[in-house]
Amino acid sequence: MSTHLADEPLTIGFVLLNRFTLMPFAAFVDCLRLAADEGDRSRQLRCRWTFMASNSEAVLSSSGAAISPCEPFSNPRGFDYIVVVGGVQAEGDRQDSAALAYLREAAGAGVPLVGLCTGVFALIQAGLMKGRRCCVSWYHHRDLVQRFPAIEPVADRLFIDDGDRLTCAGGAAAADLAAYLIERHQGKAWAMKSLNIMLLDEARAGTHPQPQPVVFGKIEDRLVRRAIAVLEQHLGEALSMEALAERVGTSRRNLERRFRDSLGVSPLKFSRDLRLRYGLWLLHYTGKSVTEIGERCGFADTAHFSRHFRKAFDATPSEMRKRAGEPGSDRVDPFFLHIDGRPVP
Structure with a gap:
C-alpha cells in the first residue's frame, strides 16, 4: 500500500449501514475532522470524507440520531479507504445487498477496507474475510462465532491492520485506528493534534488489549x-x-x-x-x-x-x-x- 505525501489529503468513504453504531463512527470521523485543518475550522483540507449509503437519504444510527444527507455509492477508486460502520446485530435484520456489492467492488479495485465495530460482519457477509484475521469487540465475539463458525475473530486487542483489511473493535478504539491512519498519511503531529483536542493522551496501538475479560x-x-x-x-x-x-x-x-x-x-x-x-x-x-x-x-x-x-x-x-x-x-x-x-x- 502506498503512503501519501503530507501535502496530499487522506480520503475516506464511509458506508453507513442501517442502525450503525454511533460512537465508533463519531470517534473516527471527528479524529479526521480535527486533523483536516488548522485549529477547529473543520475544512476538509488534509483529510476528506464522504458519507454514503445504499439509500442516499438519512441513515439512522443505533441511538436514533440520523446522518443526512448521504450520497449514493461512488467510484471506490476515489478513496484511500472505505470504512463500513456496522449496525445493531438483530435477528431478522435484512442484509444490505447494495452495500455488500459495493464493498466487493471496492475490494476488487484494490481499495483497503475498514470494518468498524460490527462492520466486520458486513465484510464477512460480503465474502471478503476468508483466511483473514478480524478484530471484534469482546461483547460481539460470541455472536460472531455462532453466526460465522469458519471465521476466527480476535477479541484481545483494539484493531488489526491486515494490509488491505483493517478491523476495529469499535467504541473509543475507532479514534485510535483513525489516528493510526492519519499518522501514516499526514504525520504524527496531526494525529496527536486530533487526540489532544479530543482529550485523549495518545494513540493506543492496535495490540493494546481490550479492557474487559x-x-x-x-x-x-x-x-x-x-x-x-x-x-x-x-x-x-x-x-x-x-x-x-x-x-x-x-x-x-x-x-x-x-x-x-x-x-x-x-x-x-x-x-x-x-x-x-x-x-x-x-x-x-x-x-x-x-x-x-x-x-x-x-x-x-x-x-x-x-x-x-x-x-x-x-x-x-x-x-x-x-x-x-x-x-x-x-x-x-x-x-x-x-x-x-x-x-x-
Whole structure:
C-alpha cells in the first residue's frame, strides 16, 4: 500500500449501514475532522470524507440520531479507504445487498477496507474475510462465532491492520485506528493534534488489549449463558446469587444446579473467578493500586481481594505486578476465562 505525501489529503468513504453504531463512527470521523485543518475550522483540507449509503437519504444510527444527507455509492477508486460502520446485530435484520456489492467492488479495485465495530460482519457477509484475521469487540465475539463458525475473530486487542483489511473493535478504539491512519498519511503531529483536542493522551496501538475479560467457550444452557452475560456487565460488584437469579428469571437453587451441570462450579465461584481475571488485567495494564483494583473488582477490602487472588494465581497481587514487569517473564494470560467443562483460573 502506498503512503501519501503530507501535502496530499487522506480520503475516506464511509458506508453507513442501517442502525450503525454511533460512537465508533463519531470517534473516527471527528479524529479526521480535527486533523483536516488548522485549529477547529473543520475544512476538509488534509483529510476528506464522504458519507454514503445504499439509500442516499438519512441513515439512522443505533441511538436514533440520523446522518443526512448521504450520497449514493461512488467510484471506490476515489478513496484511500472505505470504512463500513456496522449496525445493531438483530435477528431478522435484512442484509444490505447494495452495500455488500459495493464493498466487493471496492475490494476488487484494490481499495483497503475498514470494518468498524460490527462492520466486520458486513465484510464477512460480503465474502471478503476468508483466511483473514478480524478484530471484534469482546461483547460481539460470541455472536460472531455462532453466526460465522469458519471465521476466527480476535477479541484481545483494539484493531488489526491486515494490509488491505483493517478491523476495529469499535467504541473509543475507532479514534485510535483513525489516528493510526492519519499518522501514516499526514504525520504524527496531526494525529496527536486530533487526540489532544479530543482529550485523549495518545494513540493506543492496535495490540493494546481490550479492557474487559471475555468468557470463551461453548455453553449449551441458555440460562447459564444469560447469567454469564449479566456477570460480565457487573465486574465491579459482587452480585448476590438471589439478585443474579432474579435477573435471569429463575430461582437461586435452579441457577446453582444449572451452573454445576454446565460448568462444574457454583455461580458464586464463577463470578469471583471472573472478577479476579479482571483484577489480573488491571494489574498488568494499569497503574492503579492494589486497593483500587480490589474495590473496582467488587471485593470488600484489600485483604479479601489478595487472599482470593493468591489462591487463584499462586501469587499476591503485588508479586504478580512485579513479575509482569520483568523482561521475558511468562505472564498469566489476563484476558480470557476459558470454558472447557469448567472455568480455568
